[in-house]
Amino acid sequence: MEGDSSGPLFVMPLSIAPRDADVVLPPEGADVTALPEIRPRLPVAGGALDDLPGLAEGELLAGQYRVVRRLGLGGMGDVYLALDEKVDNREVAVKTLRSERVAYAASQALAEERQAFADLNHEGIIPVFNYGTHETVGDFLVLPYVDGLNLEEVRALAQHTPGRFGDARFHEFVLAYGVRILSALDHLHSRPAAAVLVYGDLKPQNVMHDGAAIKVVDVGSIRPAGAPGLTTEEYRAPNVEPSGESEPLDDLFGLGETLRVLCGLGRHHTDLAKLGALDRLREDDERAADAALLTTTLPPVGLGRLSLARVLARATRSTPGTRFADAREMEAQLRGVWRELRSLRTGDETFEPSPLFTQSPYALDAGLGTAPALPRWAVPPGEGPPGPLHEPPAAADAAARLPVPRPDPHDDHHTELSRLADADPAALLQNTAGWHESAEVHLLRCRLRLRVALRADLDAAGLSLAGEELSGAIDAIGTERAEYDWRVDWHRGLLELARDEVASARDHFDRVYAAIPGEYAPKLALGLCAERLGRHQEAHTLYEAVRLRNPSLGSAAFGAARTQLALGEPHASAKAIRALDAVPQHSRHRTAARTATVRIAIEYAADTRALGVVLDRLARLFTEHGLTDEPARVRMKAEVWEAAQQLVTGGIIDAEGLGQLARQAAARDSEARDAGARLAFPSQERELGSDLSRFYLFLARQAARSADLPHGNGITERLLDRAYFVRPLALRHQRHRPSLTALLGPLLRRNG
Numbered sequence: 001m002e003g004d005s006s007g008p009l010f011v012m013p014l015s016i017a018p019r020d021a022d023v024v025l026p027p028e029g030a031d032v033t034a035l036p037e038i039r040p041r042l043p044v045a046g047g048a049l050d051d052l053p054g055l056a057e058g059e060l061l062a063g064q065y066r067v068v069r070r071l072g073l074g075g076m077g078d079v080y081l082a083l084d085e086k087v088d089n090r091e092v093a094v095k096t097l098r099s100e101r102v103a104y105a106a107s108q109a110l111a112e113e114r115q116a117f118a119d120l121n122h123e124g125i126i127p128v129f130n131y132g133t134h135e136t137v138g139d140f141l142v143l144p145y146v147d148g149l150n151l152e153e154v155r156a157l158a159q160h161t162p163g164r165f166g167d168a169r170f171h172e173f174v175l176a177y178g179v180r181i182l183s184a185l186d187h188l189h190s191r192p193a194a195a196v197l198v199y200g201d202l203k204p205q206n207v208m209h210d211g212a213a214i215k216v217v218d219v220g221s222i223r224p225a226g227a228p229g230l231t232t233e234e235y236r237a238p239n240v241e242p243s244g245e246s247e248p249l250d251d252l253f254g255l256g257e258t259l260r261v262l263c264g265l266g267r268h269h270t271d272l273a274k275l276g277a278l279d280r281l282r283e284d285d286e287r288a289a290d291a292a293l294l295t296t297t298l299p300p301v302g303l304g305r306l307s308l309a310r311v312l313a314r315a316t317r318s319t320p321g322t323r324f325a326d327a328r329e330m331e332a333q334l335r336g337v338w339r340e341l342r343s344l345r346t347g348d349e350t351f352e353p354s355p356l357f358t359q360s361p362y363a364l365d366a367g368l369g370t371a372p373a374l375p376r377w378a379v380p381p382g383e384g385p386p387g388p389l390h391e392p393p394a395a396a397d398a399a400a401r402l403p404v405p406r407p408d409p410h411d412d413h414h415t416e417l418s419r420l421a422d423a424d425p426a427a428l429l430q431n432t433a434g435w436h437e438s439a440e441v442h443l444l445r446c447r448l449r450l451r452v453a454l455r456a457d458l459d460a461a462g463l464s465l466a467g468e469e470l471s472g473a474i475d476a477i478g479t480e481r482a483e484y485d486w487r488v489d490w491h492r493g494l495l496e497l498a499r500d501e502v503a504s505a506r507d508h509f510d511r512v513y514a515a516i517p518g519e520y521a522p523k524l525a526l527g528l529c530a531e532r533l534g535r536h537q538e539a540h541t542l543y544e545a546v547r548l549r550n551p552s553l554g555s556a557a558f559g560a561a562r563t564q565l566a567l568g569e570p571h572a573s574a575k576a577i578r579a580l581d582a583v584p585q586h587s588r589h590r591t592a593a594r595t596a597t598v599r600i601a602i603e604y605a606a607d608t609r610a611l612g613v614v615l616d617r618l619a620r621l622f623t624e625h626g627l628t629d630e631p632a633r634v635r636m637k638a639e640v641w642e643a644a645q646q647l648v649t650g651g652i653i654d655a656e657g658l659g660q661l662a663r664q665a666a667a668r669d670s671e672a673r674d675a676g677a678r679l680a681f682p683s684q685e686r687e688l689g690s691d692l693s694r695f696y697l698f699l700a701r702q703a704a705r706s707a708d709l710p711h712g713n714g715i716t717e718r719l720l721d722r723a724y725f726v727r728p729l730a731l732r733h734q735r736h737r738p739s740l741t742a743l744l745g746p747l748l749r750r751n752g
Contacts, residue, residue, distance in 0.1 A: 019041070019042055019157075020040070020041045020042070020157070021038050021039055021040045021041055021149055021157060022037075022038070022041060023036050023037070023038050023157075023164040023165065024036060024037040025169070026212070028346060030342075030350050032175070032176060032334075032338050032339070033176050033179055033180055034176060034212075035173055035176050035177070035180075035209070035212050035214070036165065036173065036212065037211055037212040038148065038149055038154065038209050038210075038211070038212075039211065040147055040148065054070065054078050054080075054096070054136075055067045055070075055078075055080055055094075055096075055134075055136060055137060059136070060085075061082070061134045062130075062132040064084060064085055064086045065082040065084055065092060065094055066082055066085055067080050067081075067082050068081040068082055069081050071093065077095055077096035077140075077220070078095070078096050079093055079095050079096075080094045080095075080096075081093065081094075081145060082094045082142075084129075084142075091145040092129060092142050092143065092144065092145050093142070093143045093144065093145045093146070094140050094141070094142055094143075095140060095141045095143060095220070096138065096139070096140045097139040097140060097141065097220055120187075120219060120222065122183070123183075123213075124181065124184030124187075124214060124215065124216055125184050125187070125216050125219065126143050126144060126208070126215040126216065126217045126219060127143065127144065128141050128142070128219060129142045129143060129144065130142040141219070141220070143217075143219075146208050146215060146217075147210075148208045148209050148210030148211070148215075149208070149209050150204060150206070150207060150208050151204035151205070151207045151208075151209060151258070151262060152204040154209050154262070155204060155261070155262045155264075155296055158170050158296050159264070159296045159297070162296070162297035162298065165297060167297050167298045168297060168298040168299065168300055168301065168345055169345060170263075170296060170297040171263055171295075171299075171304075171308060171341055172338055172341050172342055172345075174262045174263050175259070175334050175337060175341070176338065177207065177209075177214060177259065177262070178255060178259050179331055179334050179338070180214050181202070181207060181214070181216060182255065182327045182328075182331040183331070184199075184216050185199060185202075185248070185251050185252070185255065185327045186326070186327035186328060186331075188222065188248075188251075189248040189251070189326065189327055190327075196224065196225040196248065197222055197223065197225065198222070198223060198224075198225050198247065198250065198251050199216065199221055199222055199251050200229045200230060200231060200246045200250075200251070200254075201218065201221040201229070201230045201231050201232055201235070201244075201254070202216075202235060202251055202254030202255050202258055203232050203234070203235040203254065203257075203258055204258050204261060204262060206218045206221070207258070218230075223244075225247050225248060226245050226247065227245065228243040229244040230244060231244040231246070235253075235257045235258060236250075236254070237249075237253035237254070237316075237320070238318045239320055248326065249320040249321075249323050249324075250320065251327075252315050252323050252324055252326075252327065252330055253315060253316050253320075253323065255315060256269070256312045256313075256315025256316040256323075257269055257315075259312055260312045260316065262296065263295060263296055263308065263312075264294055264295040264296035264297075265294070265295060265308065265309055265312065266294065267294075269313070269316035272309045272310070272313035272316065273309075275306075275309040276306045276307075276309035276310040276313055276514070278306070278526070278538065280305070280306060281303070281306070281538045281541050282535070282537065282538060300341050300344065300345070301344050301345060302541050302544060302545055303340065303344070303523070303541050303544070303545035304340055304341045304344045304545070306517075307337045307340050308341065310513065310517035311330075311333050311337045311517045313514070314330075314333075314514065314515065314517070315330055321484060322484050332355055332518065333516060333517060333518035333519075334518065335518060336352075336516075336517070336518020336519055337518045338518075339351075339352060339518075339549055340545055340549055343545075343549040344544075344545060344548060344549075347548060348548075349548070349549065349550065349551055350549050351549065351550045354403075354406075354519055354520055354521070356405060356406055356516060356519055356521075357403040357404065357405055357406060357519060357520065357521040358403060358404050358405075358406055359403060359553070360401060360402060360403045360404070361422065362401035362555070363554030363557075363589040363592045363593075364393050364397075364398060364401055364524075364554070364558060365393075365554065365555075365558040365589075365592050366391055366393040366394075366558070366562065367391075368389055368558060368561070368562065368596045368599060368600075369558060369589070369591075369592025369593060369596045370592065370595060370632070371595065371629075371631075371633070371636045371639075372599070372635050372636075372639055374635075374699060374702060374715050374719075375715060376639075377638075377696070377699065377715065377718055377719050377722060378714065378718050379718070388566075389562075389565060389599060389600060389603055390561075390562040390563070390565035390566045392531035392532055392562060393528065395498070395500045395502055395505070395528075396454050396458060396497065396498050396500065397454075398497055398525075399450060399494045399495075399498040400451045400498075402521065402525055403520070403521040403524070404447065405443070405487055405490060405521075407440045408439065411438050411439060412438050413438055414440070417441075417444060420444075425447075425449075425451040425452050425455075426452055428444075428448050429448050429449070432444065432445065437476060438476055439473045439476035439477045439487075440473075442469045442476060443469070443470070443473045443487060443491060445466075446467075446469035446470045446473065446491050446494075446495075447466075447491070447494070449463075449466035449469060450463065450466040450494060450495065450498055453466060454498060458498065463499065466495060467495060470488070470491050470492065470495065473488065473491070474488060486512045486515035489508040489511045489515075490508070490509070490512050490521075490522075490525075492508045493505045493506075493525060496508060497525075497528075502529050503529075505525075506526060506529035506530070506533070509522050509525040510522075510526065512525070513526060520549070520550065520556075523542045523545055523546050524542075524543070524546055524553075524555050524556060524559070526542050527539045527540075527542035527546075527559050527563075528559065530542060531559065531562065531566075536563045536566040536567050539559065539563045540559075540560060540564060542559075543556050543557075543559035543563060544556075544560050547559075547560045547579060547582070551582045551583055551584055552583065552584055552586070552589070553587075553589075554583060554587065554589025554592060554593060557580050557582065557583045557589070558580070558592075558593070558596065560576070561579045561580050561596065561600070564576040564579065573600055573601070573603070577597045577600055580593040580594070580596050580597045580600075581593070581594075585625075590625060590626065591621075591625055591627055594617070594620070594621050594625035594626075594627075595621060595625075595627060595636070597617055598617045598618050598621055598636060598640070599639070601617055602614050602639055602640055602643045605643050605647070606647075606652070607647070607652055607653070608647075608653050608660065608661065611640075611643065611644055611653065611661060612660075612661055612664055614640055614643070615664060615668070615679060615681060616664070616668065618636060618637070618640055618679065619665065619668040619669075619672070619677075619679055622672070622674075622676075622677035623668075623671070623672050623673075623674070628674075631702055633676065633677075634695055634698050635699065637691075638692065638695040638696070641688060641691055641692050641695065644661070644681075644688060645685075645688055645689070645726070648688065655684070655685070658682070658683060658685065658688070659683045659684075661681055661683075662681050662682060662683035664681075665679040665680070665681035666681075686728045689728045690728055692723075693723045693724075693726050693727040693728075696719045696720070696722045696723035696726070697719075697720075697723050700716045700719035700720050700723065703715040703716040703719060704716045
């Protein structure tokens with residue numbers, strides 16, 4: 001009965017209308033496997049026993065099981081409700097096995113088949129209580145009676161009343177089904193090679209939701225890998241013949257298609273690639289609304305739509321080798337996408353360390369998270385900063401600072417590679433020179449040679465050597481396998497970024513995202529590429545998906561803030577600051593994030609109140625958020641004092657307002673234990689100019705002494721010009737204070 005949609009064990013009732021049920025949602029939390037509690041309000045309807053041939057009401061099987069009624073028809077046989085008269089008249093399900101449809105261990109004796117069914121001990125697979133033979137129907141199995149809904153009934157109920165399932169939250173429950181079912185499949189697939197089993201006929205009707213648990217039913221479909229057996233055409237992988245010879249990867253296809261149908265994503269699994277395309281992030285509201293009509297409930301928001309489509313697309317690829325490698329790999333990606341959906345829906349963190357990437361120590365802040373550098377003052381007074389705060393990181397910088405893939409645990413050098421520190425790349429190249437070649441060693445050297453080339457101002461020969469190392473990795477992996485290995489595309493993307501070929505890098509990172517849609521790293525890389533290409537809305541969507549899921553990742557927070565500013569929507573600065581404020585205190589990027597909030601607040605300060613907020617943030621940066629470097633503090637104060645002077649000069653802040661700000665800062669200073677952390681904000685315009693002049697002198701000394709500034713003397717002269725420009729006029733010269741020329745002349749001559 002190929003293509004039978006009734007479901008073999010606990011089946012869709014003969015009446016096709018879905019049953020009503022009470023649905024109790026689980027509390028919001030980070031448990032990926034949490035499901036609603038579903039209790040049908042009416043028991044499953046049965047067919048009249050005398051309508052079709054089979055067992056009669058009251059008939060006794062094996063002297064123990066009294067037939068009550070037929071539950072339904074299935075591909076492997078009929079299902080009956082019976083009472084176990086030897087165990088307190090408990091309700092059981094009796095499933096008859098049509099001899100021509102028994103798939104499992106077809107060449108073995110029937111007793112061995114029955115025992116094998118009974119040995120399938122897993123919480124996600126319905127257990128077999130007993131087995132026997134009856135003269136009327138032949139062989140039968142005895143299983144628990146589960147009066148739950150199968151997943152097709154759950155889908156119909158969710159489509160009819162989506163609010164019962166939390167609307168868009170339903171898609172998270174679908175992924176929870178996937179995680180639980182994969183545990184059962186892994187139980188079958190991970191047996192010794194000669195004993196690997198497959199389920200073969202996975203579909204919504206073969207999974208029951210009972211209370212808050214699920215059970216994969218129709219154990220009669222289970223068979224050795226490669227053996228013929230029952231399949232259903234709509235859920236059968238394209239490479240599987242109608243006779244049903246299936247392998248473990250074909251079970252993953254069946255699961256992917258089952259989850260797709262539950263979500264209502266497209267009309268066929270081939271629609272998933274289009275639904276997961278990056279270009280859909282730029283679709284207009286009308287097209288997005290049309291897409292929503294196709295899903296069972298409200299679609300996931302933001303990037304969640306794409307990630308959900310992509311994780312199911314990989315499971316349902318036509319070629320088995322391009323699907324997930326096994327149930328555990330698919331489970332890891334389902335878990336990642338689940339966390340993304342939850343964070344995008346609730347705004348809450350749903351963090352878990354990545355199994356595939358190490359977290360980068362770099363924030364990719366493009367300088368926004370540090371005190372302004374001295375070249376910031378290389379323009380004449382009054383002309384403002386040299387560029388916008390939302391300038392994205394240079395592509396080459398990002399190539400060296402994106403997250404690093406964890407080494408393959410099966411690689412010969414896994415232990416040594418896992419212990420390597422992020423040290424000098426040239427030294428690491430020397431230290432690993434004697435290691436015998438492997439794919440991971442070549443990939444490591446590719447990244448190291450890339451970093452060495454970047455330190456040498458994009459040395460072309462160094463980049464060529466990095467490319468040769470990647471070729472060595474491809475040879476070690478095998479050309480055919482490397483075509484589908486996301487690590488290869490990741491490193492190709494890095495090399496293209498280093499060459500500033502951003503569009504090409506985006507294509508490679510897009511393939512990585514398609515392969516591992518539950519991971520952070522490809523979304524960060526794609527966000528950066530979108531920024532560099534001027535696709536700010538696309539970049540913001542990518543960054544937000546990562547930031548909400550793990551606020552500790554500075555790169556995502558800075559990307560979200562930059563793109564928010566670049567989009568220029570109402571309250572853009574407040575939204576950008578809010579994203580950076582969400583970086584928690586325990587993050588290594590907290591100081592950079594808080595520094596950035598001050599700089600953004602300065603840029604958008606337009607009145608006394610706004611400048612008061614800036615001063616409050618600056619005080620907290622000095623006392624609570626870790627900015628202890630004195631030169632950096634002076635540079636931050638110089639930028640804030642400049643903003644104050646512009647507001648005073650423009651008549652926006654008057655003497656009273658300046659005094660109010662000074663009192664506010666003094667209250668903060670009284671709490672500061674470190675004298676260097678005190679703001680000492682001036683209460684008069686004259687003092688404001690004197691402070692600025694003093695700050696510029698301090699910075700001029702830094703510039704004159706710095707060996708890292710190619711135009712240090714030019715910057716020093718600009719800072720001196722600023723110091724003279726803002727210094728208040730005096731009626732008489734104070735002899736005890738040396739002139740600026742006397743103070744800095746020796747430094748300038750020594751560095752000239």
